[in-house]
Amino acid sequence: MKKIVLFFSLLLLILGCAENVKKKEDSITGRAWWKEGIIYQIYPRSFKDSDGDGIGDLEGVIEKLDYIESLGVNMVWMNPIYSSPNADNGYDISDYRGIMEDFGDMEDFDRMLKGLHERGIKFVMDVVVNHSSDEHEWFKQSRSSRDNPYRDYYHWWPAEKGKPPYRYSLFDPKGEAWKYDSLTDAYYLHYFAQKQPDLNWENPKVRQEVYDIMKFWAEKGVDGFRLDAFQYASKDTTWPELPEGFEKNVIKHYGMQPNIHKYLKEMNEEVLSKYNVFAVSEGAGSTFEDAHSLVDADRKELQMAYHFEGMDVGNSLEGYKLSEFKEVYTKWDSAFAKKGWLSIFLANHDVPRMVSKFGNDSSAFRAVSSKMLNTFILTMRGTPYCYYGDEIGMTNIGFDSISQYRDIAAINGYEKAKTQGADLDAYMAELKFLSRDNGRTPMQWDTTAHAGFTTGDPWLPVNKNYKTVNVAVEQKDPNSCLNYFRKIVQLRRDNPVFVYGEYNLLLPGHEQLYAYTRSLGEQQVLVVLNFSEKPATAILPLGDSPELMINNYPELDRSASTVLLKPYQALVFNIRD
Ligand code: GLC
Secondary structure (H helix, E strand, O other), X not given: OHHHHHHHHHHHHHHHHHHHHHHHHHOOOOOOOOOOOOEEEEOHHHOOOOOOOOOOOHHHHHHOHHHHHHHOOOEEEEOOOXXXXXXXXXXXXXXXXXXXXHHOOHHHHHHHHHHHHHOOOEEEEEEXXXXXXXXOHHHHHHHHOOOOOOHHHEOEEEXXXXXXXXXXXXXXXXXXXXXXXXXXXXXXXXXXXXXXXXXXXXXXXXXXXXXXXHHHHXXXXXXXXEEOOHHHOOOOOOOOOOOOOHHHHHHHHHOOOOHHHHHHHHHHHHOHHHOOOEEEEEOOOOOHHHHHHHHOHHHOOOOEEEOOHHHHOOOOOOOOOHHHHHHHHHHHHHHOOOOOOEEEOOOOOOOOOHHHHHOOOOOOOHHHHHHHHHHHHHHOOOEEEEEOOOOOOOOOOOOOOHHHOOOHHHHHHHHHXXXXXXXXXXXXHHHHHHOHHHHOOOOOOOOOHHHHOOXXXXXXOOOHHHHOOOHHHHHHXXXXXXXXXXXXXXXXXXXXXXXXXXXXXXXXXXXXXXXXXXXXXXEEEEEEEEOXXXXXXXXXOOOOOOEEEEEOOOOOEEEOOEEEEOOOOEEEEEEEO
C-alpha cells in the first residue's frame, strides 16, 4: 500500500513539475527553435579523417555522429564543404552544388545529413557568396572577354581609366584589393585573397544564382545558413575615394552598404520565408543600429548575427581586463534585450583557441578554465556556438616558424610585413598567439598516433598535448571538461531561463569575477565565474535556499551570502523558482 501511495505521490510531483515547466514555457514570447539551439561548429578538414589522406572528411563526421549526439547539442554548423581549390580552406568555392573531393561526395553528404536529423540535430551550411573562387566557371567566363555574359558577375575596372581607387584587401600580400588581369586589360576586385574575386551583388542575376543555390540546399533538407563575410556583399560601385587610414576599419567604410537590406529582404522573400530555415550573418556591422537592421524580426531579413567586438577583447599579448570583457557582453545584451537576436561564442575557425585566449592553458588551469568559459557561453542570452575541441579544452598549438603555418592569412600577412619592413619578431609573436591555425589543428580523439584523427599525415600537426587532452581519456573521467560540457549543455536545455531570461550584471567593476543573474517569470538563476587564477570572495544575492545547479569544482566554499571562489571556479545557483 505504502508503495502505491509513494508511486502516486511521485507521479503527481512529476506531473506537477511538467505542468510548471509547460506553464513557464507557454509564457515565453518570441520562442524559436534556432534561439533554443546549441550549435556545435565543425571544421571538417580537422574533425576526423576516414581514408588516411590526412584531411578530415564527411565519412569521418558520420563515424562520429554518436559522439556529437552525446554532447547534447542540437545543431551543427560546418565550415564550407563545397568543391574548392582550397586557397582559403574551402572559402573559395568553384562549384556551389558540389562536394569537395577531399571531403567525399554528395552521397556522403546525404548520409551525414540523415544521420544528424535522425539524432534530432539540425544542420547549418556555410554560404560563401561575397566572393567565389577564381576557378569557378562564372569567373572563368567573366575574365575571358569584356562582353562575355558573365562579365558583370564580378567587379571589373578597365585599365584605360587608370588605376582604380584604392581598396584594401584582407589577405593580399600587398594589401591591394584590385588585381590587374592582362587577358582583358582590366582589374578585378578581391577583398580577400586574389583567388577569391568578389561577386557583383548589384547584378540581379548574381543574386538569383545565390537564391537558387540556397534553395538547392534547403530542398536537400539543410536547416540554416551562415552568411560568410556578408556585410561586404553590397558595394558602392561608384568607388568613391576613401579617407586615409580607412583600412583600419573597413567594416565602417565599406561594410553594410545601404543596398544590403534590399538584397536581404529579397533573400528572405525568395528563400528564408519558404523553408523552415534560419540564417545568421557573420558580422553585424559597426553599430547596434547596423546589427538591429539585420536581425529585427519585423524587418524580415535575417534571424541572427554575430558581432566581433567580443573577439576584439583579448587580442593583446598582455591579456585583457575583465571589466572591459563584461562591458562588451553587457552592452550587446542590453541592446538586444527587447528586439533582435544574437549569437554567443568565444572561438571559431578564425581566432585562437578559447582557453588560450580568455582562460589559462597552463596544465594547472587548462581544464578548470575551459569549464568556466563553457559555463559562460552556455548561460548567456543568445544562441551558443561551441567550437569543436573546446568541449575537451583544446589549446593553441603556437607555431614558431612561418613554414609551419598553412593559413593564407598568416602566410600572406608575413609577406606583407616583410615587404613593409615591419618588425618580424613582433609579427611572429603575435601570430603564435592569434593565428587562425591555432584553432584549426586536428581534433584529439585518443592517445594513438595523431590523436586518432588520421592514419596518414595530418594536413596540420596535432597538438602535442593530445595524450592527456583527448576524448577517450576524458570520456572515462567524470570530472573531465568533456563530461562537464555535457552537463552544462543539458542544464541549458532543461532551463529556458538560460535562453530567454533577462540578464542583469552584478559587480561590474570586479576584475576577477563575472557575476550575473538571469530571470524568467518567477525563476532566477545566479552565475558566478572567477576569470582569474587567484581565489576571490564575493557577497552575492543568494536568497534563502539557493540550489547549486552546477560547479566546476567538487566543493563549494560558502557561508550565508559570502562565496569564496577558487581559481577559475564557475558556479550556477537557482536562487528563485
Ligand atoms: C570569413 C571566414 C573566413 C574566411 C573569410 C573569407 O571571415 O570566416 O574563414 O577566410 O570569410 O571567406
